[in-house]
Amino acid sequence: xxxxxxxxxxxxxxxxxxxxxxxxxxxxxxxxxxxxxxxxxxxxxxxxxxxxxxxxxxxxxxxxxxxxxxxxxxxxxxxxxxxxxxxxxxxxxxxxxxxxxxxxxxxxxxxxxxxxxxxxxxxxxxxxxxxxxxxxxxxxxxxxxxxxxxxxxxxxxxxxxxxxxxxxxxxxxxxxxxxxxxxxxxxxxxxxxxxxxxxxxxxxxxxxxxxxxxxxxxxxxxxxxxxxxxxxxxxxxxxxxxxxxxxxxxxxxxxxxxxxxxxxxxxxxxxxxxxxxxxxxxxxxxxxxxxxxxxxxxx
Numbered sequence: 001x002x003x004x005x006x007x008x009x010x011x012x013x014x015x016x017x018x019x020x021x022x023x024x025x026x027x028x029x030x031x032x033x034x035x036x037x038x039x040x041x042x043x044x045x046x047x048x049x050x051x052x053x054x055x056x057x058x059x060x061x062x063x064x065x066x067x068x069x070x071x072x073x074x075x076x077x078x079x080x081x082x083x084x085x086x087x088x089x090x091x092x093x094x095x096x097x098x099x100x101x102x103x104x105x106x107x108x109x110x111x112x113x114x115x116x117x118x119x120x121x122x123x124x125x126x127x128x129x130x131x132x133x134x135x136x137x138x139x140x141x142x143x144x145x146x147x148x149x150x151x152x153x154x155x156x157x158x159x160x161x162x163x164x165x166x167x168x169x170x171x172x173x174x175x176x177x178x179x180x181x182x183x184x185x186x187x188x189x190x191x192x193x194x195x196x197x198x199x200x201x202x203x204x205x206x207x208x209x210x211x212x213x214x215x216x217x218x219x220x221x222x223x224x225x226x227x228x229x230x231x232x233x234x235x236x237x238x239x240x241x242x243x244x245x246x247x248x249x250x251x252x253x254x255x256x257x258x259x260x261x262x263x264x265x266x267x268x269x270x271x272x273x274x275x276x277x278x279x280x281x282x283x284x285x286x287x288x289x290x291x292x293x294x295x296x297x298x299x
Contacts, residue, residue, distance in 0.1 A: 025114060028115045029041070030042070031110050033111075048115070061073065063090065065087055072084060078104065102114045134207075137208050139193050153261075162224050163218060163220070165274040168216065169212060170213075171253060171282070180244060196237075199230065227257050235255065235289065
């Protein structure tokens with residue numbers, strides 16, 4: 001067969017060892033057997049994995065790419081080189097790095113693989129994160145909040161349960177800002193974010209939507225009134241003192257709670273009603289919470 005003949009692309013028609021081809025590549029490259037166990041690697045691949053050559057054959061591509069990544073590579077690699085736009089590659093130290101891959105299956109069944117780190121992806125992911133998160137606190141911003149709320153409301157419709165939107169407005173924030181300065185105000189906002197993240201459950205969302213206003217989304221509630229329990233935890237947490245330059249400052253919070261689907265089934269309606277309920281809480285003496293329409297949650 002043709003692949004046993006001389007390689008006419010090499011000088012003088014001499015067959016070059018496969019290892020030589022690997023070393024000609026600036027990017028991490030390897031040959032693996034049909035089961036995915038590495039047979040030969042180049043120096044950039046050794047550097048990527050943090051291995052010496054003696055231990056390279058102990059690595060399986062599934063260790064490098066994850067089982068799903070290896071399955072995708074095996075599925076796409078054919079007689080012609082195939083490009084896989086993005087794979088998550090586990091590199092030296094256990095970090096996961098997005099990479100582009102070029103792969104093909106050789107006539108003997110071996111897999112040839114070349115990886116290229118995707119710096120552009122990292123930059124794009126950084127830009128995307130900045131576009132969806134508040135720069136000061138790191139919490140989701142209004143854009144990401146609305147996306148998460150749409151997802152939560154879709155689950156409510158599927159599972160016929162409840163969700164709640166809690167609108168949180170800090171009490172006494174302006175006097176702190178005016179008395180101690182914006183740096184202290186910023187620290188209060190960061191501390192608020194940290195405390196909300198301690199209260200929030202794994203699948204729920206805490207977001208900052210501007211100034212001293214925050215919103216929390218609670219999903220998978222059996223009853224709208226259960227959001228009041230979270231409201232109490234929020235208030236208890238946010239009233240704790242915030243350390244500042246050897247001293248401390250205090251704020252409190254007024255909360256408004258709207259429940260889906262009872263009070264509405266779209267983000268704009270629920271946010272508006274939660275905002276209205278928050279103003280009721282403020283007028284009722286602050287440092288508390290108010291439901292938009294508490295009596296309806298007993299139905």
